[in-house]
Amino acid sequence: MAVTGIIFVLYLIAHMVGNLKAFAGAETFNNYSEFLRELGEPILPRLTVLTIIRVVLLVAIATHIWAAVSLWRQAKRARPIGYVTKKRVQQSYASRTMRWGGIILFLFIVWHILDLTLGAVNPAGRDSLPYGRLVEGFQNPVVVIWYAVALIVLGFHIRHGVWSATQSLGHSNKRRERALNVFATAFAVVLIGGYLLIPFSVLFGIID
């Protein structure tokens, strides 16, 4: 779980940085997209590195979901009869929504790939360039809201995930506990902030 989570986190950092190139204009962004596909050339054939990234991500998501589902089932078995009354004492919204949040995220990713990578559900259509798809898509407030919702869900998922991963990998302790939690929150806010910039910039015409 933690390992796959960390892969996602790394990918998300890279992806955010990449996305921010949208501010540098259409050309840079499209070049960047192309660069991704050419990465490693000429030593490796075109698309190799990207494919490797895709495979790693696919394996990671499969493992992650498998782990999440088995934890979920184990938890169900561990509490066959629920409480009539149950209150929270310390658990955060983030920690409680890992599962449903994860599902939303999964759906989002599927949509997102159909949208921006394949263009299948994008108004700009399949044959457009990435930058075009991006701008076309985010001019629609509904799409922006859907992205925003998904990203906030992601923010929560990451916020608990980062803290949880340090625990799961045995690197937390009493002294670090507070700092880790603050860091996890800050990290999630910055990451999601970075992502949110683009759709909103498009919506408000900063990027066009």
Next chain:
Amino acid sequence: MQLTLRVWRQPSPAVKGKMANYHLTDVSPDMSFLEMLDVLNEQLILSGEDPVAFDHDCREGICGSCGLMINGIAHGPEQTTTCQLHMRSFSDGDTIDIEPWRSGGFPVVKDLVVDRSAFDRIISAGGFISAPTGTAPEAHATPVPKVDADAAFDAATCIGCGACVAACPNGSAMLFTAAKVTHLGLLPQGQPERDSRVVRMVAQQDAEDFGGCTNIGECSAVCPKGISMETISRLNHDLLGALRAGAVPTS
């Protein structure tokens, strides 16, 4: 004080249980929660009804017998054991919901009493240092740094009450297991069995129908002894170390 109690009644494991309502008058704020239940039971007995079964023994917060879900919080609104909770934490006219610990690993015996022998089996799987009687070296032969001794002690204060399991949304026994792994793992005497201990205890925990830990932290927040989340991190650290060192998980 006047109170309305909604208590889980279940005559035996085989019978389906349900909440039953009782009204109590003249509850003194100085009563402990269990004394309040004693009063209820005296009334029930005299009126020919079956008294509410609940586990308790020391009534000092140390044996770990007592443990009730009170208004949805393990051991009730204060971070202490149920026996150390007093009625002054409630107000006149309150309705109080009382339920047993809920976990696949803790089947209900009757009413509010559950079977926590799964904890004993987790200890049995490796929560010890093998030191047969009579084989011990002189106590001062192995000094233990005070910080380690103190940290081991903090973990060793676990009373095995099961509130962590009851509170965990995953029904995980991680805090209990982690407390023991931490206690013994911090001491020099505990080193030889450190790897096998953690692997076997975690395997037993999984075999007992407890959930997995996703670091939610509810357990530590209700733990009457304040066992910290650090113990879970330590357990994971030891577990990864043991697996890297080649220990084979049994589940």
Next chain:
Amino acid sequence: MALELFLEGDPIADTKAPRDVPIGERWSERKFRGKLVNPANRRKLTIIVVGTGLAGGAAAATLAEAGYHVKSFWFQDSPRRAHSIAAQGGINAAKNYRNDGDSVHRLFYDTVKGGDFRSREDNVHRLAEISTQIIDQCVAQGVPFAREYGGLLDNRSFGGAQVSRTFYARGQTGQQLLIGAYQAFERQVAAGSIETHSRTEMLDLVVVDGKARGIVVRDLVTGEVTTHLADAVVLGTGGYSNVYYLSTNAKGSNTTAIWRAHKRGALFANPCYTQIHPTCIPVSGDYQSKLTLMSESLRNDGRVWVPKERGDSRPAHEIPEDERDYYLERKYPAFGNLVPRDIASRQAKNVCDEGYGVGPGGLGVYLDFTDAIQRLGRKAVEAKYGNLFDMYARITGEDPYESGMRIYPAVHYTMGGLWVDYDLQSTIPGLFVIGEANFSDHGANRLGASALMQGLSDGYFVLPNTITDYLSAGPFEKVPADHPAIVEAEAGVHAQVEKFLSINGTRTVASFHRELGKLVWDYCGMERTAESLRKALDRIPEIRKEFWTDVKVAGTATDFNQNLEHAARVADFIDLAELMCIDALHREESCGGHFRAESQTPEGEALRDDENFAYVAAWGWTPEGEPPILHKEALEYEYVHLAQRSYK
């Protein structure tokens, strides 16, 4: 002495301690003379151990390690919950780590003196010898004793000793020691050497051909009554302070196991020796179910007082200095607030009886920290006693920094128990008794931090060595399941259960227990007189009669029925209370925890009568209505000289 109360039988004596060698050699000599069981034969021998406290838990683990087949029984859900878990202060051992002149001999001496010269020298000496091994054993198991910065073990001092020999684990020493024993126990469970029976109560002893061969138990979850057989039976079932209803013991602590063994022929020694602890949180109402101990160490910095005016209901901090009576400082100028447990307790009772008590029902005195807080600062007081102050605040809802504490004495420990010889064997061959359940090591008064020592000494070291002498004659002949002794014992248990459920009277079990407890506390508590004891002896048979005709027990015999459990325990407490009063009445002297008002020094100290009472009173059971039979074991002091205690 009134004849109708008891009959005197033959004297008894311990025959196992090799008294022909000097005291320091007797234990190793006994081990040498005792017969052994070879490892191959141990597997064929079954030992029943009842109780999983320090004594029973340690014994079961050690016997299983040795290779015997052990069957363990206890009434809680987990063996880790035995009442030993609640011990706070610490455990003594003659390690002399402080280089302050401690030695085995000094620990031996202090314990005999502390017991007011009513214990057996041989046993106490052995206890002192073994004390050091206990610490080694527990450290090896991972018990996190308090340590100093150098990494070595820390010690504190405790009442009744001038050396620092008490090992401790914060205020949770009993818990940590018990968890150590429990882990050793669970290791043997995993190894298949201990067969466990949780939530199972022993209700009778099976004696076949004069030998203890098994126990009849009731499964507390299903109500099923069964018999378990073995080659020997060990009882480590703890003390009986709950005869007083309110005590510092756990709710489930009981006398049933030893009482039923007593009814099968085991002599019960010194039942009247009970210890009262001076600093407990007082009763706050009728509903009170138990008393909580506040560490005695508080008396180091607290000053005990009551208002000079009877019935003064002002809060403590509003009562001016000159209207307070610091009665301990007034009466005992030399020792002041630090007089021994029994004196502090008695004086608190006296001022309350005279009407000066404070708090609900006037049963409490103040323990005030104003001076200490002024002298040391609140921070320092907090550092020393913070956890106790918190506990007090939680229980009473009062702030002890502001208003001090209210304290009152409470029953805490019972020195009496089944009579055992040096091998810890009772008068029934094959029945061994260990820990607080036996009478052996503390005489008329137990020093702080020595019960844990005794429990572990018995369980880890003494019993596993002495029991071999008995077992070497085994395995004993198989007892058929339909043996008359079994049939009769099981029928007795069934009959009792059915009787309880059929009475259907008007009073609850708890109401009888409360009434009995109050009676014993008032008439056979901190201070006893012939008159008070006779009153109690008049009333107890009436209570017994009412109990057996008017008690109302809820539920059925075939399910988890805590009310039924309690009923059986109260029935035995009633019988025991009677024997306690008879014992207290016949012992016309004061010694240790047994204070007969008629026998005191001019200063109000316990006045022993060594000429007439330097013996162990071991009582034989007779059916109801017939007087019990007293067997005396004379106590001889070869190494410690009899002396009168003085704390002025």
